Amino acid sequence: MKKAFVLIVLFVLPIVAYLFFASGVNNFGRLPVLTENVEELNFSKEVRFKDKISVLGFLGTNVDSRKGNAFNLNQKIYKRFHEFNDFQFVMVVPIGTEDKVDEIKKELATLSEINKWNFVFATQEDIKNLYSSLKTDIQLDDKLGTPYVFIIDKDFKLRGRTKDEDEDTKYGFNSNSVADLNNKMIDDVKIVLAEYRLALKKNKTERTE
Numbered sequence: 001m002k003k004a005f006v007l008i009v010l011f012v013l014p015i016v017a018y019l020f021f022a023s024g025v026n027n028f029g030r031l032p033v034l035t036e037n038v039e040e041l042n043f044s045k046e047v048r049f050k051d052k053i054s055v056l057g058f059l060g061t062n063v064d065s066r067k068g069n070a071f072n073l074n075q076k077i078y079k080r081f082h083e084f085n086d087f088q089f090v091m092v093v094p095i096g097t098e099d100k101v102d103e104i105k106k107e108l109a110t111l112s113e114i115n116k117w118n119f120v121f122a123t124q125e126d127i128k129n130l131y132s133s134l135k136t137d138i139q140l141d142d143k144l145g146t147p148y149v150f151i152i153d154k155d156f157k158l159r160g161r162t163k164d165e166d167e168d169t170k171y172g173f174n175s176n177s178v179a180d181l182n183n184k185m186i187d188d189v190k191i192v193l194a195e196y197r198l199a200l201k202k203n204k205t206e207r208t209e
Contacts, residue, residue: 031151031191034171035158039133041090043126047118052088053192054152057175058131059093060145063100069147069175070104071111076181079112081189086154086196088116092130094144095121134158136171148172149185151192159192 041047055077059066073089081087093101101119108114122130127144136158138148150172151159164170164184173185 030195031159031188032162033153033157034160034162034169035133035135036156037133038152038156038158039130040156041092041120041130043122044120047088047090047120049090049152049154049156051154052086053084053154053189053196054087055089055149055189056152057089057091057149058127058140058144058146059091059097059101060141060143061094061097062143062145063093063097063104066145066147067104067107070108072175072178072181073149074108074111074117076178077185077189078117080186081193082112082116084193087193088118090152091117091119092122092127093119094127095123097121134171137169138172146172147174147176149175151185151188153192154196159188161188 038049040049055073057069057073059070070091078089091101098121101121105114105117105119108117124144128140131140134150136148136150138146140146148171153159158171160172161167161170161184170184173188174180
């Protein structure tokens with residue numbers, strides 16, 4: 001009896017505990033959907049939200065003033081996740097800021113490769129319409145920019161937190177704040193990526209059964 005008890009403690013209980021916690025992650029470790037049907041990037045010929053997990057930002061006409069935000073995002077978020085095939089950055093900027101964006105791209109390129117940094121140029125109307133479709137409580141400034149960035153999943157859904165300890169409903173992440181990126185955004189991007197990886201593994205398993 002003692003040997004059987006020891007075997008149960010050493011081998012069976014850890015497996016049961018693992019299955020319990022793994023089940024908890026799959027069932028409860030999902031990032032809430034805050035907005036359905038975010039508009040697709042129909043004003044862009046090359047960049048799309050569909051089938052991508054996107055970090056969406058709005059730099060505005062005063063692109064120079066957002067350099068610090070871009071560098072924070074690059075160092076804290078982009079470098080950590082850019083190797084995932086379906087991950088991308090999408091920065092929407094007004095038409096007419098092309099030269100300023102080129103400067104940012106050159107500076108970012110000295111820090112890392114930037115093949116998944118996408119800068120999409122749009123009219124004021126297109127920018128406002130896209131931003132409106134997010135349905136957040138965060139306002140664009142008068143230059144059509146914001147320091148906040150947003151997580152858009154492959155199905156055009158804005159993901160965030162419904163019970164954030166600081167903001168209650170958290171629609172976006174303040175790229176001025178390294179703490180916000182470190183303490184919250186990294187975790188939330190991890191969760192969304194994990195959701196899709198688990199779903200992909202499940203689909204592969206079901207196909208081979």
